[in-house]
Amino acid sequence: MTTTVSERAWIGKDLKRREDPALLMGTVTYINDFKIAGMLHAAVLRSPYAHARIRAIDTSAARALPGVQAVLTGKEAAEVIGPVPAFCAEPVVEHAIAVEKVRYAGEAVVAVAAESRALAEDALDLVEIDWEPLPAVTDALSAMQPGAPLVHENLGTNVVYDHVFTFGDVDGDFARADHVIRRRLRWPRATAAPLEPNGAVCAYDPARDTMEIWSNTNMLNSASWVMSSMLKIPPHKLNFYPMYTGGSFGSKHFLAKVIGIAGALSKVTGRPVKFMEDRLDNLMANDSQGPERLYEAELAVTKDGQFLSLRLRTIDDYGAYFIFAITGNTNMMAQITGPYTIRSVETGIKAVLTNKNQQTVFRGAGSDVGNWVLERLVDAAAEQLGIDRVEIRRRNFIQPDQFPYKIPTGNVYDSGNYPGVLDLALGHFDLDAWRQQQAQARQEGRYLGIGLATAQQRSTYSSTEFWFHNPAPATGLNSTPESVRISVGPTGGVTVTMFSPFWGNSPETVVAQVVAEELGIDPRDVNVTYDSTAHALPSAGPGGSRMTVMLAGAVHGAAARLKEKIFKIAAHMLEASVSDLELVGGQVRVKGVPSSSVSLADIGMRAYWFKLDLPPELESGLEGTFTYDHPYTTKPHDDRKDLGVFYPIMGHAAHLVAVEVDIETGAVRFKKYVAVHDVGTVLNPRSLQGQIRGGIAQGIGLALLEEVRYGPDGQNLTSTFVDYLLPSASDVPAIEVYHHETPSPFTAYGVKGGGEGGRMVAPPAVTSAIEDALRPFGISIDEMPITPEKIVRWVKEAQSRHQRQTN
């Protein structure tokens, strides 16, 4: 019973986020606020070496320190917990506390539980370790060389995955092309760096063999069965409580290591144990570093600028472990050809292990990389063919009447209007005026640049993306459900219960607006709660920009079930037939007879406490539950020539950016930033704008500032915020955000997910702007972050090239 746009009372309303008052007043409990009687505090000793064998560990002095309740080496921990759960088929084994050898600087070696965190850290000072340092490999190219030190000896190589996917007639298309655009591109290792690091409180009850877990993991319901093997407790005896998350950016997936460490210490002490990462812990060992990729990228183009085919070869530095396999690479196959009618694609992936903290995924999850690579090629094609950057994009856009559109990999784009989005962006930017200013500035020796990116933002993942790269996958999962329970109480109050936690954006706002829409009530009257896994319905949790789509679908379904019962009771009360009733403003009334009505409170009281006055077939109570499955996903073909539909809810965005570059210092200053996003029907413009702005800030960070750096010996050089540079308020310009709405035909209300788009589109837009500013020097930008030092160096090199040529 999807309502049409004009009828909607609450969906699309610009309401304030209902999460904010509690967050701002400090009344929510974060994991680090959480206390429980008898709770101990854990601290972890981390490896000073990137690669070393542990010969012996002496923990006797640490154990003897008063107030210390447990000290665990990796070997000792392995007696009470199993390895970290991994989704890879390859035999890459990780332990929450390293056993026998360490594979990156910062890997956990010893964990202590003590009466306070400070005391636990005092105990760490007393641990003595006999190390045998081993040579480290810290870049993928060296790690691939024969004779390179092996990160995992049992693999016999550091190249843990190597495969070329071909979709369509790539060779033919390249043969037919008039031009092949080639770029060698480098994407830097970044990390999510949420304000709140990862943490867990585990309380093991030896009498019941149960464990209660309070953690900021985003994946509560999958966590139970995924982590059962590690904790060695059956899943139904684990109860995960949802906690407010102080930022995740898609980085807080299972958090197996923090849960494993707190869990092991709780098992050996029989007391609740908190392990909360500090900033060093998080930046050295959070397991959510992003891709670090080298690309050989080629775009086959006709002489009139039509893109025929895309050929990519990447070497991706996965770090020391492989828990999510090559998800960062499979993810981008959902939108690898972008908004363009590219008809064939080939992508070769070499995943390489090195002595670094492992790559998994966060905001963008590899599709951020794909967008940047493709948009770099598109800009290069425009330059090489002498076609305007706007025009070449227009010539290649999938047109609005071509949807649903199947791309070469097999994924389907549900809907879109790419020319419409671009037009809206251009309407707010005034490209001609900026080009005039740019020309004027160049005469004055100032360098303005205009950047453009038109790119995809896939949403609503299907779990097939975790394994389709592998002919013999470890799992083969293909469900990603999300559920809610809506209950109307005896006095008519409406409560919606979610089974995924608050992960940093606006689930409560979304749910309240949708339930208000469906029940004809005010969203401010809706109570929204979360429930622990012991009481939960199926839920896959946040990730892959899915929650708005999935919660809207779940609420829509649950409301329908709830309304069925509401109408039955109301019909009984009003002595009318269900088909004659309507629900308006919290009242059920007989159509055309407004005076004949009952309120939700009347119905609720009847449902709970007047069984003898209910229709006899109804039981007491008034609630609707619904489990919403992925709206549209299919299995990959066995030969993997078609990966199936796995990310069909496809958003799109166009960013137009003006910057000024100071070529003497290398400083980049934003002059204007326009972002137009199309994520289908907008549920709440304000919360979506927040998502987009936050994502753009993160994308600007990546383009200009952020990089996880390791020294040649494998030391993490960016283990504090002095060295890992996040953009601050003064680095992010005022961003104009506009929405274009092309509803999805597959989701409730036509919504699409918008959580990652800002970060997926800003890096190519900013890169494009800086490259445009430096165009008089003939500089092509093939790497990020674009630091001031690099800009100064490129300009100097270009000037001396120019000088040599003129001499």
Next chain:
Amino acid sequence: MKSARFRYFAPHTIAEAVQLLDEQGDEARLLAGGQSLLPLLNLRLARPSALIDLNEIQALAFIHPRNGGLVLGALTRDATLERDPLVAARQPLLVEAAHYVGHPAIRHRSTLGGSLAHADPAAELPAVMLALDAAFTLQSSTGSRTIAAAAFFKGPFQTALQHGEILTEVHLPGLPPRSGSAFLEFARREGDYALAGVAAVICLAEDGTIAQARLTLCSVAPTPLQATTAEALLRGRHPDDAAWQAAAEAVVNELKEPPADIHGSADYRRHLAGVLTRRALALAAQRAERSHS
């Protein structure tokens, strides 16, 4: 990231503080704004046996005029420097530089004396002290002495402070008429330590030539650096682009081994020092001319 144990004292007078310093011995540290020391404690990079907290000593927080210049208490917060009208009138360079110290929240805690005694070569205020020819009062239980800024900074995080001494006062002489100053720095982000920073003071003669120039830099050497060659070269010259360019070249040549880290190589810092020198001198001269007109 929790500090190791330490004893904590919060004296109310300078006399109590110096006595505590004597009693607690070499391993005691003074706590002022805490913006550098507290992270070091929590990272366990500093493990003092005792902390003597100066924040309760009211007598250390003041700004007084003296002989056309200023006397500043060591506990003066950077946020106060930024806003004080007397400082703005007499030493606008200090206001301009204080604005570059961290972020507003940091500046509400961080202190002038703390920055000088910590002597981080990347910090702004030590270079400003050198540019303004400041002198510092150091007090101990046995008396006090005054030392010129040029003699105070010995090396990275090293100063002329002896154990038992507290930096209590900063003396800044006044500037002659037709003076202008400028502070410029370049950092990866606003509020970060500079990759290079330049403090420039230009005093013009009656005939419009440069009577005196003072030029100091931060973040490019083990201590704040006074660019004496460039200063000498500017004396008597006309304040024009050629002069600034010559000074910038002298600074670049003078910088032997600027520090290098992941945010900037030695070469880049040297290059920035030149660019900023040119710009800061031009700005200071412009202000000197404007102050006269």
